[in-house]
Amino acid sequence: MTTATDTPQDLTAEQEQFDRLIAEDSRIEPRDWMPEAYRKTLTRQISQHAHSEIIGMQPEANWISRAPSLKRKAILMAKVQDEAGHGLYLYSAAETLGTSRDTMTEDLIAGKARYSSIFNYPARTWADMGAIGWLVDGAAIANQVPLCRASYGPYGRAMVRICKEESFHQRQGFEILLELSNGTEAQKKMAQDAVNRWYAPSLMMFGPPDDDSPNSKQSMAWNIKRFSNDELRSRFVGMIVEQVKVLGLTLPDDQIRFNEETGKWEHGPLDWNEFKEVLAGRGPCNAQRLERRRAAHDDGAWVREAAAAYAAKQAAKRNELKEAA
Amino acid sequence: MSESNASATRITPGNALRPEDIAASDVRPSEAVAEYALRLGDDALILAQRLGWWISRAPELEEDVALGNIALDQIGHARSFLTYAARAWDKTEDDLAYFRGEDEFRSTHLVEQPNGDFARTIARQLVVSQYQFALYSRLVSSSDATLAAIAAKAVKEVDYHRDHARQWVLRLALGTEESRRRMIEGLILTWPYVGELFEDDSLVKELEGTAVLPSSLRESFDAEIHGLFAEADLEVPEVPAAVGGGRRGEHSEHLGYLLAEMQVLAREHPGATW
Numbered sequence: 001m002t003t004a005t006d007t008p009q010d011l012t013a014e015q016e017q018f019d020r021l022i023a024e025d026s027r028i029e030p031r032d033w034m035p036e037a038y039r040k041t042l043t044r045q046i047s048q049h050a051h052s053e054i055i056g057m058q059p060e061a062n063w064i065s066r067a068p069s070l071k072r073k074a075i076l077m078a079k080v081q082d083e084a085g086h087g088l089y090l091y092s093a094a095e096t097l098g099t100s101r102d103t104m105t106e107d108l109i110a111g112k113a114r115y116s117s118i119f120n121y122p123a124r125t126w127a128d129m130g131a132i133g134w135l136v137d138g139a140a141i142a143n144q145v146p147l148c149r150a151s152y153g154p155y156g157r158a159m160v161r162i163c164k165e166e167s168f169h170q171r172q173g174f175e176i177l178l179e180l181s182n183g184t185e186a187q188k189k190m191a192q193d194a195v196n197r198w199y200a201p202s203l204m205m206f207g208p209p210d211d212d213s214p215n216s217k218q219s220m221a222w223n224i225k226r227f228s229n230d231e232l233r234s235r236f237v238g239m240i241v242e243q244v245k246v247l248g249l250t251l252p253d254d255q256i257r258f259n260e261e262t263g264k265w266e267h268g269p270l271d272w273n274e275f276k277e278v279l280a281g282r283g284p285c286n287a288q289r290l291e292r293r294r295a296a297h298d299d300g301a302w303v304r305e306a307a308a309a310y311a312a313k314q315a316a317k318r319n320e321l322k323e324a325a
Numbered sequence: 326m327s328e329s330n331a332s333a334t335r336i337t338p339g340n341a342l343r344p345e346d347i348a349a350s351d352v353r354p355s356e357a358v359a360e361y362a363l364r365l366g367d368d369a370l371i372l373a374q375r376l377g378w379w380i381s382r383a384p385e386l387e388e389d390v391a392l393g394n395i396a397l398d399q400i401g402h403a404r405s406f407l408t409y410a411a412r413a414w415d416k417t418e419d420d421l422a423y424f425r426g427e428d429e430f431r432s433t434h435l436v437e438q439p440n441g442d443f444a445r446t447i448a449r450q451l452v453v454s455q456y457q458f459a460l461y462s463r464l465v466s467s468s469d470a471t472l473a474a475i476a477a478k479a480v481k482e483v484d485y486h487r488d489h490a491r492q493w494v495l496r497l498a499l500g501t502e503e504s505r506r507r508m509i510e511g512l513i514l515t516w517p518y519v520g521e522l523f524e525d526d527s528l529v530k531e532l533e534g535t536a537v538l539p540s541s542l543r544e545s546f547d548a549e550i551h552g553l554f555a556e557a558d559l560e561v562p563e564v565p566a567a568v569g570g571g572r573r574g575e576h577s578e579h580l581g582y583l584l585a586e587m588q589v590l591a592r593e594h595p596g597a598t599w
Contacts, residue, residue, distance in 0.1 A: 054386070061381035065374060068590040068599045069419045070407070071344075073377075074400045080380050081393035088386050126590055126599075176599075184597050292382070300384025302507070303443050306500025313499065 022223055027153040030096040038222055041215070042152050043097045045224065047104045050090035051115035054108075055289050057083045059123035060132060068126060075172055076129060082165045089161065093154040109294040117275065118201050120283030127180055127187075127194035133173015135195070135202035135240065141166045142236045143206060151223035174243065181248045188248075195244070196252045203267060204275045206233040212272075231264075238265040341478040342471075344404040344418060352412070352471055359413030360431070360528055361536045362472065363421070364572055365460075366406030367432035370422060371580070372453060373399035374587055375440055384443055391489055395450070398482040405475045423591035427581050428574040434567060435518035437580045441511065444504070447493045448511035454486040455549055456522045459542040468534045491553055498557035509559065516562040521569030528572075 011019070014033035021028055028034055057080050064080065067073035091101045107113035118136055123129070144166065147159045180191035207213055207229040219225035227235075237256060244251050255268035277283065354362060376396035383389040407418040435453060440446045461483055464476035497508040523543045529536045554560060570576070591597075 057381040057389070064377040064380060065586050066590045068423070068594070068597075070370075070400060070404050070422050072599050073373075074397060074404070077377060077380065077393055077397050077400065081390055081397065084380070084386050084389040084393065088390070091386075179599055183599075184594060186594060187597055296382045296384070299382075300388075300443065302501065302503050303384035303388075303497070306504030307496050308500075309504075310496040310500040 022151060022221075025151075025223060027156065028151050029153045037218075039097050041219065041222070042155065042224065043094055043099050045219075046090055046094040046097070046155055047099070047107070048114050048116075050087045050094060050104065051108045051113055052119065053083045053087035053090060055115045055293060056119045056136075057087075058289055058292055059119060059121075059285075060129060062123060063126060063129055066126070067129075072129075072176070079133075079169050079172065082169070086162045086165070089158040093152075093158045096154045097152075105297065109290065109297050111281070111290055114279070116205060117278040117283060118205050119289060120278050120285045121197070121201055122284055124197075125190050125194060127177065127190040128198070130173050130176030130180060130191060131194035131198040133169050133171075134177055134243070135173075135198045136205070137166050137170040137173060138240065139202045139205040139236055141170060142232050142239070146226035146232075147224075149223075149226060155224075174247070177247050177249065191247075192249050195247075195249050199252050200270055203233055203237070204270055204272070206230075206236070208272065208275070234264040234266070237267050241265065342405065342474045344401075344408040347405055347408045347471060347475075348412070348417070350471075352409075354409055354413050354469070354471070356413055357528060357532055358469055358472070358535060359410040361532055362406045362410035364431040366403045366410060366421075367430050368436050368453075368457075369399040369406065370403035371430070371432045371583065372436040373397075373403060374583055375436065375438075375449075376446075378440055379446065388443075392446075395486050395489065398479075398486070402475065402479045402482075405478075409471050409475070419591065423588045424595075427576055427584055430574060430576065430580065430584070431572050432576075432580075433518065433521050433571040434569055434577050435515070435522060437571075437577060437583060438515065438518060439579060441514065442507055444497050444507035444511035445514055446511075447490055447497065448508070448515040450486065450490040451494055451550075451553075452515055452519055452522070454483055454490050455546050456542065457483045458487045459545050459549075460537050460539075463537040463542070467536070472535065494553060494559070495557050498559050508557075509562075512559065513562045513564055516564050517567035518569075520566040521571060524569065524572070526572060 015035065018028065018032070018034055018038075021032070028038075060076060060083075061080050064073060064076055067076050091104060094104060095101055104113065108115070123132065141163060144159050144163050148156055148163060150156045150159065177191050177195070180187040182188075207216075210216065210228045210230045213229050216225060216228060220228070238258070241251065241256055253268040255266070257266050258264075259266050278286070281287075373396045376392050376399065379392040380389055380396070383392055403422075404418050407421045411417050411421050435449065438445075438449055440449075458480065461476040461480035465473050465480060467473045467476065494508065497504040499505070523539045523546070525538055525540045529538055550561065567577075591599075
């Protein structure tokens with residue numbers, strides 16, 4: 001693998017240019033030369049991110065039909081629709097690295113590509129719409145804000161737009177929980193239960209602990225990743241520990257504390273075995289999520305074929321007209 | 326979140342009339358106007374409930390976005406019409422959406438028809454968007470200022486829905502053999518429910534100048550459909566009309582299931598706010 005730590009005599013002029021751009025914290029653009037490993041890492045990361053947006057639509061889309069007020073229904077529809085939009089920008093960003101959206105989609109539905117494990121947990125109640133917005137989108141924002149400065153231009157620019165919408169999503173999630181928490185006993189119980197279920201999975205969204213995250217170092221050297229998993233996780237804990245008080249709810253972790261020495265927030269142990277199990281496909285909803293994506297793709301094949309055939313016929317007609325003229 | 330922040334969802338673009346404005350205004354419709362607003366609101370609500378299913382299941386991501394947008398527009402129209410109607414009975418949009426029984430809904434049979442495959446959804450979209458476009462184009466001149474204002478916002482949006490449906494009818498009808506077969510089948514399944522949209526009754530006659538007489542929209546609807554079908558090499562299906570009655574609360578078997586799902590959570594927690 002070519003890395004930024006290669007010895008100078010191995011470097012081509014192109015590699016030197018790439019290294020210089022990275023050292024200056026400048027942007028790499030699609031037409032620039034880049035090491036294969038950089039291209040591969042980014043393709044994997046951006047496509048996984050896109051897949052996460054698309055699979056992540058499902059747990060929330062399930063509640064569109066049952067949203068308990070028309071205003072909430074409209075907001076939820078807009079939110080899930082935004083996620084489809086995010087998937088589209090991200091697939092486009094990944095395509096600039098030379099892999100087609102079709103290939104990425106095929107990899108997803110064949111079960112070869114990964115997406116964020118969090119979406120393999122079920123959204124059992126309406127309060128999950130709040131907890132997903134507050135905790136899952138909140139963790140996503142904590143992860144993604146630094147990605148706005150990622151060295152690969154199209155990715156960084158896509159993230160700027162996505163982060164703006166995500167912060168709206170987080171606010172609306174927070175507001176759902178706030179309303180429930182101030183509501184009836186049953187509503188408050190529903191809210192607390194959802195926070196209890198989504199807390200640990202959302203902390204695990206930042207990825208394994210730093211000493212068990214082999215790819216992080218290279219991503220940081222390439223200015224793709226700016227902060228370590230544990231650093232981001234600690235910041236996120238510091239954020240939600242304050243917000244949960246406003247909600248009038250509690251986090252299911254009595255070991256959260258601010259470490260004066262390190263200046264960092266700490267939390268109780270997380271079940272990394274569960275994380276690995278879900279990642280390996282053995283979570284509560286892995287099979288269901290992929291099946292639904294596959295069904296939508298397969299059932300829609302004839303529609304995409306029709307659109308392509310129509311476009312081809314129209315193009316042929318235009319050519320005929322041109323020749324006749 | 327304050328109301329002003331809601332515009333970030335594109336639910337309330339620009340300075341258009343919002344349901345919250347209608348709820349806060351002093352204008353109170355007569356019972357008859359409220360009954361009429363219920364019809365328009367229920368059509369939009371039931372259609373939105375059907376279309377929402379496609380979000381995360383559409384043939385391509387661009388269609389998840391497009392059908393989602395259309396559903397969102399329809400929910401917006403439903404909220405405005407229902408909020409206005411609700412004022413006549415000192416109720417809210419949510420009282421009407423979640424706590425009425427099936428026989429109190431005033432939607433037509435067309436909008437409660439199942440999604441079926443994409444072609445059937447597009448056939449339903451074609452009919453409903455052409456109808457709503459013709460209707461709202463006229464309702465902007467209603468003597469009732471609130472109905473006119475809701476229609477002024479809705480007609481611009483429905484114009485896009487109409488374009489979306491027409492573009493897909495062309496693609497499906499002239500695309501592949503399979504898409505053509507499915508498009509024709511979708512139209513056959515949809516056409517029995519067209520007639521009900523254009524039926525007049527005593528309420529709309531009583532509201533002359535306020536309501537739009539449905540029968541008066543038929544000619545422009547037919548002309549637009551014929552123009553499109555000529556281009557798409559399609560024919561208007563010759564199928565018997567279904568027995569309607571939606572405006573009187575007589576619905577097909579589909580509506581009960583749809584409402585059961587839509588209302589379940591709100592009814593589990595009566596009196597709660599969300």
